[in-house]
Amino acid sequence: MHRMGARGKRPAADFEVSPVRLVAPTLPAELPPPPDHLSPAMRAWWMAVVRDYDLDPHHLKLLEAAADAWDRMVQARTTIITERAPLLRRERRCV
Numbered sequence: 001m002h003r004m005g006a007r008g009k010r011p012a013a014d015f016e017v018s019p020v021r022l023v024a025p026t027l028p029a030e031l032p033p034p035p036d037h038l039s040p041a042m043r044a045w046w047m048a049v050v051r052d053y054d055l056d057p058h059h060l061k062l063l064e065a066a067a068d069a070w071d072r073m074v075q076a077r078t079t080i081i082t083e084r085a086p087l088l089r090r091e092r093r094c095v
Helices: 040-052 057-094
Strands: none
Touching: 040 057
């Protein structure tokens, strides 16, 4: 090693850098499973998100809340469509 404060040309060994070694990203041994009450579509979305992102426990709670909200929205939309259709047919007959 070159002495501190010494002047002159430094040996090439002082500038050698070990080569960069690329490693595959490591995933947890087991990804957190989706909650049982989610729909198949939201269970698939859950698995995609936890596979692609490193989530902390509070993120998993937010993910579950978002999936729950989506399932409820789909359920409400389906109910409105199926229950409103007969009402629309009745209104057309009255006119």
